[in-house]
Amino acid sequence: MTKTNQHSYSLGMGNSLHIGNGFTGIGFREKEFKGAMDPLALVDHYTMTAPTFGPHPHAGLSAVSILFEDTIGKFHNRDSLGNDFDLEAGDLYWLKAGRGVVHDESPRKGAVVHGLQVFVNLPKRQKRSHPESLHVKSSDMPRIIEKGVNVRVVLGHSNKKEGKQSPATPMTILDGVITPKSQFSHAINAGDNIWCYLVSGTVEVVFGGETHRVTERQALALSGSSEAASDNVTVINSSSSDAHFVLFNAQPIKEDFIQKGPFIMSTEEEITEVEQAYSEGRLGRVG
Numbered sequence: 001m002t003k004t005n006q007h008s009y010s011l012g013m014g015n016s017l018h019i020g021n022g023f024t025g026i027g028f029r030e031k032e033f034k035g036a037m038d039p040l041a042l043v044d045h046y047t048m049t050a051p052t053f054g055p056h057p058h059a060g061l062s063a064v065s066i067l068f069e070d071t072i073g074k075f076h077n078r079d080s081l082g083n084d085f086d087l088e089a090g091d092l093y094w095l096k097a098g099r100g101v102v103h104d105e106s107p108r109k110g111a112v113v114h115g116l117q118v119f120v121n122l123p124k125r126q127k128r129s130h131p132e133s134l135h136v137k138s139s140d141m142p143r144i145i146e147k148g149v150n151v152r153v154v155l156g157h158s159n160k161k162e163g164k165q166s167p168a169t170p171m172t173i174l175d176g177v178i179t180p181k182s183q184f185s186h187a188i189n190a191g192d193n194i195w196c197y198l199v200s201g202t203v204e205v206v207f208g209g210e211t212h213r214v215t216e217r218q219a220l221a222l223s224g225s226s227e228a229a230s231d232n233v234t235v236i237n238s239s240s241s242d243a244h245f246v247l248f249n250a251q252p253i254k255e256d257f258i259q260k261g262p263f264i265m266s267t268e269e270e271i272t273e274v275e276q277a278y279s280e281g282r283l284g285r286v287g
Contacts, residue, residue: 008223009212010036014045022050022107028197028219036221037195038252039169041264042119045197045217048075049113051106055286058097059274060127060257060264062168064118065093065105066154066175066246068199069138073111079103080284081133090138092154096168098122098129100274100283116197116246120169123253124266132167140164148182148237151175156249158186171250178203178237178245185234186247194222194233194249201243206234214245223252 010033014026025046030037041061055078067075067087074086077093080102087093087105095103107113122129136154142161144151153163156172163172178184178201188194196205197219205212207222208231214220224231237243257264258271265271277283 008036009210010034010221011212011214012219012221014217014219017044017046020050020052023048023052026217033195033221035252036193036223038193038254039121039171039250040118040195040248041121041257041259042117043195043197043219044117045199046117047112047114048107049111053104055102055104056262057100057102057274057278057283058095058262059100059283060097060270061122062094062096062120062166063103063262064095064120065115066118066173067091067113067115068175071112071114073113074108075105075111075113076108077105078286079133080286081131083133083135084287085135087135088138090141090152092134092136092141092173094134094155094166094168096122096129096132098126098131100277101131102284102286104286119264120171121253121257121264122168124255126168127265127270134164134167136164144176144184146184148179149184150177151184169250169253171248174247176235176245176247178235178243180237180240180242183234183236185232186249187232188224188249189251190224190231191251192224192249193252194224194247196220196222196233196235196245196247199244199246201237201241201245202239203243203245204236204238206236207231
């Protein structure tokens with residue numbers, strides 16, 4: 001991570017993902033960004049065309065699914081909270097696992113699901129909380145439409161547009177396209193972290209008086225100053241083709257944690273406890 005007078009930043013390339021016969025993508029992990037990704041612990045940009053993971057547990061985190069608008073078909077979502085429905089192109093599903101849930105997502109026959117799978121860390125005080133969920137349909141997400149800019153407020157708020165609020169970690173998620181020679185600005189609070197991913201294209205991200213170039217399938221993590229009351233992050237497309245970006249911003253948790261697969265807890269002992277709870281069926285079941 002590199003520091004300037006205003007903020008810290010880290011640029012990540014991610015690692016290729018190939019799981020089974022129907023899941024490919026690129027994955028980013030918080031260790032790659034040395035704290036600037038907090039509270040995000042994992043982001044996978046993926047395409048899924050066949051069932052891959054089957055029913056699986058989560059605890060100590062929120063598992064968040066964001067489908068891009070070019071998704072074809074439906075993504076069947078089930079969990080031990082009793083949810084059983086399809087996500088469609090552009091939808092969001094936020095599953096706050098808390099003390100533990102069992103979850104399953106799989107493409108319907110013929111579907112091509114394109115999106116992000118995100119693990120959001122929960123603060124220690126929430127790791128044993130009751131699970132909750134939020135489904136936001138694409139049609140319910142406000143849009144920021146300006147000259148050369150089309151940005152969906154997937155969650156949170158931006159530019160006087162108010163989207164839904166998460167059932168756990170307060171967070172803004174923006175999914176936008178910027179045409180050549182256009183730009184988009186988003187205001188953040190003091191001390192917020194920003195994580196910006198380029199699905200396609202190339203942009204310059206301006207923040208804290210510094211400019212960072214981000215290209216397709218790269219991610220930029222930025223830590224804001226706690227001294228300023230607020231600041232703006234600006235995404236500029238000075239290239240000759242459209243750019244598709246996703247931007248997350250939230251206050252960092254700043255707590256040590258241990259991740260083991262689908263679990264994020266504060267200690268090894270807690271990991272062992274939740275593994276045992278799952279093996280004994282105490283996290284519930286799907287269907």
